[in-house]
Amino acid sequence: MxxxxxxxxxxxxxxxxxxxxxxxxxxxxxxxxxxxxxxxxxxxxxxxxxxxxxxxxxxxxxxxxxxxxxxxxxxxxxxxxxxxxxxxxxxxxxxxxxxxxxxxxxxxxxxxxxxxxxxxxxxxxxxxxxxxxxxxxxxxxxxxxxxxxxxxxxxxxxxxxxxxxxxxxxxxxxxxxxxxxxxxxxxxxxxxxxxxxxxxxxxxxxxxxxxxxxxxxxxxxxxxxxxxxxxWISSASFYSELPNLPNAVENEELRLAVNNYINSLMPDDSVASDKKEVYLRTAKKFPELVDVYIRRQEDSGEQAVRQSLSRVQYAKDIFTGNAKDAINRLSRETNFYADTPQSQSSFEEAIRRVHILKSFIEDNDGYKCFFDRKGIRIHNEDELQRLFKLIWVANKSHYDVNPETNHGRGPVDFVVSFGSEDKTYVEFKLASNTKLRNNLSKQVEIYQKADIASLDTKSLKVILFFDEDEYRRVNMILEELGIKNSNGIVMIDGSYNDKPSGSKA
Structure with missing residues (x-):
């Protein structure tokens, strides 16, 4: 670079x-x-x-x-x-x-x-x-x-x-x-x-x-x-353990009462929300089960320590080590954090920054910021957005670059603005997100209803993929929605491997 x-x-x-x-x-x-x-x-x-x-x-x-x-x-x-x-x-x-x-x-x-x-x-x-x-x-x-x-x-x-x-x-x-x-x-x-x-x-x-x-x-x-x-002690963990907890109760009469109570409340076609409600009611009716669960968690306390150490190290790798390295390199090697105006509009400024990130990630080993020291990749879109927030808002350019949760047309990650009239909204998405098609479809529908041709000029979707299957899936979605050639869509290849030629488009 x-x-x-x-x-x-x-x-x-x-x-x-x-x-x-x-x-x-x-x-x-x-x-x-x-x-x-x-x-x-x-x-x-x-x-x-x-x-x-x-x-x-x-x-x-x-x-x-x-x-x-x-x-x-x-x-x-x-x-x-x-x-x-x-x-x-x-x-x-x-x-x-x-x-x-x-x-x-x-x-x-x-x-x-x-x-x-x-x-x-x-x-x-x-x-x-x-x-x-x-x-x-x-x-x-x-x-x-x-x-x-x-x-x-x-x-x-x-x-x-x-x-x-x-x-x-x-x-x-x-x-x-x-x-x-x-x-x-x-x-x-x-x-x-x-x-x-x-x-x-x-x-x-x-x-x-x-x-x-x-x-x-x-x-x-x-x-x-x-x-x-x-x-370590949590409702999610308790709910996952609850079906097995009655077997750990020594009192046979209590064990039978718990099982009968759960079976009487649980619908045949139960979904996650039904189960959560049943388990909450069970915990209140049979508090002994909660204590049985907590004792089991106490007995495996060493595992809690090991698990937390691993998770904290992962977070430190991604959100402190990797993010700081990216910030330092972008500052030294590019004008990503330029102090003077680099663009004529907020959209130009947003696209300028995104393309610098794209080049950094695809051509200059920047993809490493998505992996911890063990080679474990970021887990979800929330982590991706947090990582980019740390990098993106590390410094303010001539344009205001701020996180924004909702701008009236759905949630976004950033708003790049130059005054109150010139704003561009930026979202970072993972190609693996199962709701990606639905998200893009809703955005297109919103802009069509508003009669705003702004998917290209006021909204920017940055989609990160990690392999060929994800790349093909995203392209298929974009083609189905008729936005494959939109200037408001930028795909970034975050993989270790050689990049598909199409990622440069």
């Missing part, structure tokens, strides 16, 4: 902003987080429970202590909004830059619905543990199973809130060792610890890494309490 311009390498990661080598961050045990958008990792409280580290044991005990406090206060707070807000509701801790938001580090937080679920489930979380000889410990994740609508994101966000003081202390120690004082600021961290005497969450001052442009401090998180995809 010929050198065109040399630009200042965009600052995307913690290591970039605070002038610390990534190896130092990883040796400390943390993750080099992106400060552009969340990396899809989150805290799994089971990993805190399972760890032999004394500091984690104390951390787990502090979580349980607060749950016990909430259980005690739940009747008092039931009709008291002020108490609910003070004890049961929490905002998202956006300063750790981990989670599920693609576009930034701003999530939804833990509001009234979570507070109700937590209040209603506390008894089941804290009761029926040691006295029944089943689960070895108390697990907040049990809430995911017994309360509908509580997922991994809520559990992780709640855990982060409960250990925020620990994360601040962990980050402050790192800052003292490795970060220039000019990049550190004394800040007051709200709700850093809970004072049981006054029954109030209290602030505490820390000297933390600080980004003036965001007016915000940053928190690091230990990698060994992080995971990807789902928590």
């Amino acid at each position: 010929a050198k065109k311009n040399i630009h200042t390498t965009p600052k995307v990661y913690f290591s970039d902003h605070f002038n610390v080598d990534r190896s130092i961050i990883e040796d400390y045990g943390a993750v080099d987080i992106s400060l552009v958008a969340d990396i899809p990792l989150f805290i799994d409280p089971f990993l805190i429970f399972e760890s032999d580290k004394e500091e984690y044991k104390k951390l787990h005990e502090s979580i349980i202590d607060y749950l016990k406090f909430l259980k005690k206060m739940a009747p008092l707070a039931h009709d008291n909004i002020a108490m609910q807000k003070a004890w049961f509701r929490f905002g998202e801790v956006k300063q750790n830059w981990l989670g599920f938001s693609k576009n930034s580090n701003k999530g939804a937080g833990l509001g009234e619905r979570f507070a109700r679920s937590l209040s209603g489930g506390l008894g089941k979380i804290l009761d029926s543990i040691d006295d029944k000889g089943l689960a070895r410990g108390v697990h907040l994740e049990k809430l995911c199973i017994i309360e509908e609508g509580v997922g991994r994101d809520r559990i992780s966000d709640f855990t982060v809130n409960l250990i925020k003081g620990y994360l601040a202390d962990y980050t402050e120690k790192f800052a003292k060792l490795y970060i220039d004082n000019k990049l550190v600021k004394e800040v007051s961290v709200e709700r850093a610890f809970f004072n049981y005497r006054t029954r109030r969450w209290m602030p505490k001052k820390y000297k933390l890494p600080y980004i003036s442009s965001y007016s915000s401090y940053v928190l690091l998180t230990p990698a060994d309490i992080l995971t990807k995809d789902d928590t």
Whole structure:
């Protein structure tokens, strides 16, 4: 790839902003987080429970202590909004830059619905543990199973809130060792610890890494309490195990009752949604099954640690290592991040960037960014879009380039704009997506109904394929829809192998 311009390498990661080598961050045990958008990792409280580290044991005990406090206060707070807000509701801790938001580090937080679920489930979380000889410990994740609508994101966000003081202390120690004082600021961290005497969450001052442009401090998180995809104790795992759980119940009468209950509720032509509803009702009627499941998960705790290590390493490879390498190379070798206007319209700017990416991926080994160190390819479209977001919005050009979830004609990944009138919408798609044809068809229909000839001029679809079969399938879809020669469609070959000649079209 010929050198065109040399630009200042965009600052995307913690290591970039605070002038610390990534190896130092990883040796400390943390993750080099992106400060552009969340990396899809989150805290799994089971990993805190399972760890032999004394500091984690104390951390787990502090979580349980607060749950016990909430259980005690739940009747008092039931009709008291002020108490609910003070004890049961929490905002998202956006300063750790981990989670599920693609576009930034701003999530939804833990509001009234979570507070109700937590209040209603506390008894089941804290009761029926040691006295029944089943689960070895108390697990907040049990809430995911017994309360509908509580997922991994809520559990992780709640855990982060409960250990925020620990994360601040962990980050402050790192800052003292490795970060220039000019990049550190004394800040007051709200709700850093809970004072049981006054029954109030209290602030505490820390000297933390600080980004003036965001007016915000940053928190690091230990990698060994992080995971990807789902928590070890989860509703999805419980539902998959449930058909086998009755066989693990020693009480024969109970085992028969559970099987009869499930069979009486399950429709003959049941679908996934039916099964989920039946399993949720079963968990509520027979809480012993949940404890049996949790004990089985506890007994395989070493597997949870190994699995999380593997998943975290994959995420680090793709979203920190690969993305940063791509950003550095695109900055050094191309004008992808040009500081001056390169185009006359937003569409020209979008297509310019996409073709630079295409050349980088197909002709200059850029395809490697889609594979981790073991050669495992990105798993789904969500990961593809997250990866491209990190690369795409690493720096702002003359045109505003921002993630945008919906522009009135369906969801998109980016909007490239020059003023309010000149906008181009960009989507990144995987050829393997089984809904690709439906997605493209709907877009064509929308534009036809709107009488806008803008599939070529205002919307850009970037489709990544990895083999000949995917390439042929996409071409067949494009031909059927009559958009094979559209300027708004760009196909990129992300495979290891020689590229099909058609991918250059």
